[in-house]
Amino acid sequence: MNIAFFDAKPYDVSSFEPYLNDDIKIHFFETKLDIETVSLTAGCEVVCVFVNDTVDKAVIDKLYANGVKLIALRCAGYNNVDLGHCFGKIHVVHVPAYSPYAVAEHTMAMLLTSIRRIHKAYNRTREFNFSLNGLTGFDLHGKTVGVIGTGRIGRVFIDICKGFGMKVLAYDKFPKDDGINYVEFDELLAKSDIISLHCPLTPDTEYMIDENAIAKMKKGVVIINTSRGALIKAEALLEGIKSRKIGAACLDVYEEESDIFFEDYSGHIVDDDTLARLITMPNVLVTSHQAFLTNEALGNIAQTTIQNIEEFFEKGTSANELCYRCGRVDTCKNHRINKCF
Ligand code: NAI
Numbered sequence: 001m002n003i004a005f006f007d008a009k010p011y012d013v014s015s016f017e018p019y020l021n022d023d024i025k026i027h028f029f030e031t032k033l034d035i036e037t038v039s040l041t042a043g044c045e046v047v048c049v050f051v052n053d054t055v056d057k058a059v060i061d062k063l064y065a066n067g068v069k070l071i072a073l074r075c076a077g078y079n080n081v082d083l084g085h086c087f088g089k090i091h092v093v094h095v096p097a098y099s100p101y102a103v104a105e106h107t108m109a110m111l112l113t114s115i116r117r118i119h120k121a122y123n124r125t126r127e128f129n130f131s132l133n134g135l136t137g138f139d140l141h142g143k144t145v146g147v148i149g150t151g152r153i154g155r156v157f158i159d160i161c162k163g164f165g166m167k168v169l170a171y172d173k174f175p176k177d178d179g180i181n182y183v184e185f186d187e188l189l190a191k192s193d194i195i196s197l198h199c200p201l202t203p204d205t206e207y208m209i210d211e212n213a214i215a216k217m218k219k220g221v222v223i224i225n226t227s228r229g230a231l232i233k234a235e236a237l238l239e240g241i242k243s244r245k246i247g248a249a250c251l252d253v254y255e256e257e258s259d260i261f262f263e264d265y266s267g268h269i270v271d272d273d274t275l276a277r278l279i280t281m282p283n284v285l286v287t288s289h290q291a292f293l294t295n296e297a298l299g300n301i302a303q304t305t306i307q308n309i310e311e312f313f314e315k316g317t318s319a320n321e322l323c324y325r326c327g328r329v330d331t332c333k334n335h336r337i338n339k340c341f
Contacts, residue, residue, distance in 0.1 A: 001023060001309070002025050002043055002044040003025065003027065003044060003048050004044040004046070004047045005028045006048065006053050007031070008028035009030075009262065011298055012050075012074075016305075018302075027044065032052060032053050033047060033055065035054070035059055038062040042066050043067075044068060046069065046070045046071075046072055047063060047068055047071055048072045049072070049073055049074070054080065061085075064090055068090055069091065069312075070092075070093065071093070072308055075094065076094060076097065077228060078092070079201040079202070080258075083322055091321060092321065093318045094320055094322055095320065098292065098300035098301045100152040101156055102291060103226055104153050105156075105160070107153075107157050107160075107224055107250075107252075107291065108157065110224060110287065111222065113250075113285060114248045114283070114285045115248065117137060141165035141166065142166070144169060144191055145169070145194045146171070148171050148197050148199055149200070149227065150170050151199070153226075153227075154170070166194075169181055171185045171188045172199070173204070189213055189216040189217050192217070193220075194222045195209075195221060196224040197225045197227045197231050201231060206231070207231070207232070207233045207236075211239065220247035221245075223249045224251075225249075225250070225251050226253065229253040229257050234256070246283075248283040249278070249284045249285070250284075251278070252286075257288075262289065
């Protein structure tokens with residue numbers, strides 16, 4: 001089996017190399033998948049892609065023409081794949097969970113770094129500047145955190161916040177009856193000192209944090225996004241920071257990240273003025289879609305991706321196959337039994 005592996009980084013190669021054998025040949029390409037690079041898939045039955053590869057209608061048609069049978073996403077989110085257009089042509093599998101702890105712990109790491117000014121202190125002491133001026137933070141204990149999306153990652157983050165003695169409010173479009181304190185979206189916005197996003201990017205959730213939502217928040221609110229960039233309208237966030245309404249922002253994802261994140265642009269001029277301005281703000285912390293990046297998560301991603309591929313070629317489907325009809329993987333068991341194809 002030949003697998004065309006796009007956007008391959010050294011840590012991807014290390015985690016997938018143990019699975020290479022006479023039956024599984026992986027062709028690692030550093031480039032991302034898009035209409036310019038899709039020709040590299042000739043002779044491959046599988047393409048393995050990540051969050052910023054482009055799998056739109058034009059790319060899917062070329063993949064199909066090249067004889068690709070399976071798109072194996074090595075991530076949970078699948079907003080970059082036109083699932084409807086895959087129907088009847090190419091099957092799609094993903095890795096629904098690889099380590100909710102990795103992402104939830106990074107979320108708390110960003111929050112603590114931001115509000116206790118650890119990033120500032122680190123730079124200062126390296127210069128032998130031991131002044132504490134300007135480093136005053138605030139206690140998390142007793143503060144209210146609003147968690148949007150109470151799936152795998154949201155729940156782990158809720159548990160972590162409870163460990164800090166925080167009050168937790170939650171909003172989910174599909175709330176579960178499980179002891180979580182659910183409130184309406186607007187109530188969460190109005191009452192939270194910290195708001196953390198853990199829902200997928202869908203037409204429903206795109207720009208859920210825009211100027212209207214920000215207007216409803218407390219002054220000084222801390223916003224954390226480790227989910228998908230376009231949940232937040234970046235210009236509205238920037239305006240909220242400039243007007244001092246938003247106290248701090250922690251961003252592991254960014255609306256227009258696909259051409260920038262995961263790459264080294266030091267020494268280059270970045271064209272995205274909004275991102276450049278956000279990064280200059282003393283109260284904005286940006287990491288480059290790093291929340292998933294733990295040894296445990298990388299190991300699980302490689303193992304599940306290979307299992308998905310092997311299962312698909314043995315059985316014609318996989319437990320982690322995505323069904324485009326309902327758009328909700330967790331609830332599409334019936335469609336899978338009846339087969340989307
Ligand atoms: P999940 O599928 O377990 O949970 C998502 C939750 O969002 C569900 O409870 C669902 O009901 C809820 N939801 C769906 N639509 C909603 C809406 N309109 N409003 C409010 N809630 C809604 O997903 P999981 O594993 O917790 O991941 C969450 C997100 O984290 C993923 O969609 C992905 O975008 C992001 N992610 C980011 C990573 C990173 O490295 N920064 C790594 C892995 C995931």
